[in-house]
Amino acid sequence: MALRFNGEQSTEHLRAQSHVWNHIFSFINSMSLKCAIQLGIPDIIHSHGKPMTLQELIDALPINKAKANGVYRLMRILIHSGFFIEQKIPxxxxxxxxxLTDASRLLLKDEPISLVSYLQVVLDPIMIEPWHHMSEWLENDYTSAFETTNGKTFWDYASHEPKLNSYFIEAMISDSQLISSLVIRDYREVFDNMKSMVDIGGGTGTMAKAIAEVFPDMSFMVFDLPHVVAGLEGTKNLAYIGGNMFESIPPADAVMLKWILHNWSDEESVKILKKCKEAIPSKEKGGKVIIIDIIGGNGKADHEAIETQFFYDLSMMVYVNGRERTEKDWANLFFDAGYTGYKIAYALGLRSLIEVYP
Structure with missing residues (x-):
């Protein structure tokens, strides 16, 4: 029997249909952006030095000119999604x-805080494939959909996949350059009265180096897996140390965990925090853990920011069996690990800076 709707019901169903279609095709935003990066469109427009006509862009692109109409259609959706604007030519x-817009400026290859590597990581076929296996993962015993897809954890896979590992390291370097500049500018007091700090999972040391330059009298250590820090040279007040954070952490006045704990389950995070607590002095002697991570539902995020936090949460689930946390979730971790209190500053975009006291 054919369905029959009155006028109001028909409007609601058409609106619902449009909503479903929008979400079915929402991947097109990501893939269109990836295409623009692969073609070098942001850099071509930036090098042009002024607004670039469609024909000028077509002439500059390494494409089959018979497909020029595709450039117009690609740019139309990228304008709609806020990556480019149309502007009068002087x-x-x-x-x-x-x-360019502020968003596409972050996709210039020579931009110090470029997000190109991050885009290349997340939109690589290796990272896309696990999403096709999310329902399968919910039914099996693997720790993540990534492990369901590849038979090994993300960390094991990345350590043997040079391209993916390279993109990941570059993405973390870019992010640390941005975050370190903001922390140093707005939260210098975080480092007051400290003589030493260890950056856990600090990679090549971008974050620690930036802070060490501003505080030359402090001693800094970058602590990561041995193969990550192998061959890296320290400076006068910065050293690289290889090890495993689940086993022991070098002693210091403070421990920094930037974008680390969201990669791990609650049980694993408590273990890491306990090891951190063993490495620092008491609160009275200035000991603390500095965490930079997402706090979900902080009440100050707009719709897009909240949605992005949800995206990150599912990404942690699919890739590494981690999760994003609310303030209550974080507090539970801290107290379960034996800490006495914490202080939060909501001032790092999607993320926050948290000071945790033993």
């Missing part, structure tokens, strides 16, 4: 050209 204000 020499002829009757002609419009494509120009």
């Amino acid at each position: 020499d002829d204000e009757e002609i419009f050209g494509y120009w």
